[in-house]
Amino acid sequence: MKLAKRVSTLTPSSTLEITAKAKELKEAGHDVIGLGAGEPDFNTPQHIIQAASDAMNKGFTKYTPTGGLPALKKSIIDKFKKDQNITYNPNEIIVCSGAKHALYTLFQVILDEDDEVIIPTPYWVSYPEQVKLAGGKPVYVDGVEENEFKITPEQLKGAITERTKAVIINSPSNPTGMIYSKEELEEIGRVCLENNILIVSDEIYEKLTYNRKHYSIAELSPELKEATIVINGVSKSHSMTGWRIGYAAGNKEIINAMTNLASHSTSNPTSIAQYGTIAAYNGSQEPVEEMRKAFEERLDIIHTKLIQIPGFTCIKPQGAFYLFANAKEASLAAGYESVDQFVAALLEEEKVALIPGSGFGAPDYVRLSYATSLELLEKAIERIYQFMNRKM
Numbered sequence: 001m002k003l004a005k006r007v008s009t010l011t012p013s014s015t016l017e018i019t020a021k022a023k024e025l026k027e028a029g030h031d032v033i034g035l036g037a038g039e040p041d042f043n044t045p046q047h048i049i050q051a052a053s054d055a056m057n058k059g060f061t062k063y064t065p066t067g068g069l070p071a072l073k074k075s076i077i078d079k080f081k082k083d084q085n086i087t088y089n090p091n092e093i094i095v096c097s098g099a100k101h102a103l104y105t106l107f108q109v110i111l112d113e114d115d116e117v118i119i120p121t122p123y124w125v126s127y128p129e130q131v132k133l134a135g136g137k138p139v140y141v142d143g144v145e146e147n148e149f150k151i152t153p154e155q156l157k158g159a160i161t162e163r164t165k166a167v168i169i170n171s172p173s174n175p176t177g178m179i180y181s182k183e184e185l186e187e188i189g190r191v192c193l194e195n196n197i198l199i200v201s202d203e204i205y206e207k208l209t210y211n212r213k214h215y216s217i218a219e220l221s222p223e224l225k226e227a228t229i230v231i232n233g234v235s236k237s238h239s240m241t242g243w244r245i246g247y248a249a250g251n252k253e254i255i256n257a258m259t260n261l262a263s264h265s266t267s268n269p270t271s272i273a274q275y276g277t278i279a280a281y282n283g284s285q286e287p288v289e290e291m292r293k294a295f296e297e298r299l300d301i302i303h304t305k306l307i308q309i310p311g312f313t314c315i316k317p318q319g320a321f322y323l324f325a326n327a328k329e330a331s332l333a334a335g336y337e338s339v340d341q342f343v344a345a346l347l348e349e350e351k352v353a354l355i356p357g358s359g360f361g362a363p364d365y366v367r368l369s370y371a372t373s374l375e376l377l378e379k380a381i382e383r384i385y386q387f388m389n390r391k392m
């Protein structure tokens, strides 16, 4: 059967690919350490599980409004008010089946054939594919390491054409862990307002910051609030990746179109997961802070060790749970032409799974997730060290 053109250029997620290979080796009895994880290694806090369980027992197991339960929208609105002092109305919020689905739905409703979306590199793997699936064209702008992988207003201006519809800002960033400052966001916001470009602000790692404050570009002025669709969710903040709850907030016409589209595709996100999310936002935020602290502790230890390995350089991340290290020199020194080959050999020989940067548009880099125990992280670093010693 001939598949649709739409999917012919679709590339599978590199993150999932290496994770699958690592799993295969593990199942074959190998002692694999996977540093590919894109999810916190903590359990969902108990009060959230209890709320979902209570919801089931009370019979809240039926369809809900497509865009989310009114009570959940209220929790999200309260969260925006508390964290960013932004006021949203319920018709400016849609709850989706994860932030990924919120982004997918957004691109489907804003892009026409060949409309351009500016994507800073390194980027989260799904952005370009989602833009292409909506008929749009990704336009890449290089976030260079010297500028903490962030794009400058000048670079943004230089990439804008009359077909530019939107720019994606992901802060804190996956894969780099970098955070845009308030001033940087103001400058980028100014360029977007001058050129009438929608800002897609993916803030899924908002709660995981280390000695840096997270700002939402939407909180900087009423004009920027109107020009921004904020994407967020509870996957990373409350360790709820499997619950599939994310949301979009912004211009009510866009949100309305997204809701119409969802009404013919997914309908509402899972009812009981929505009840769990209400508890996540309305209950104690102590577990969120505990997880953040655990990540920060690991980061401090593991970053120091990683940069001692010959050939590795890595600026210290300010958020999320990834280290994005330049491994070009290490790869060359170990006799590999590319970082992709180096990563494959490391998995084969030392059973350490890293994600090659090529999937994020930065082929000289590797991404290491520290969403795993400190013990395993230290063991993995030791193995990389041994690998380099043996090869050099």
Ligand code: PLP
Pocket: 038, 097, 098, 099, 100, 101, 124, 170, 173, 174, 202, 204, 233, 234, 235, 241, 245, 246
């Ligand atoms: N945005 C970024 C930058 C991510 O890293 C992820 C998950 O890896 C998502 C969005 C999707 O999150 P969700 O689990 O809510 O779909």
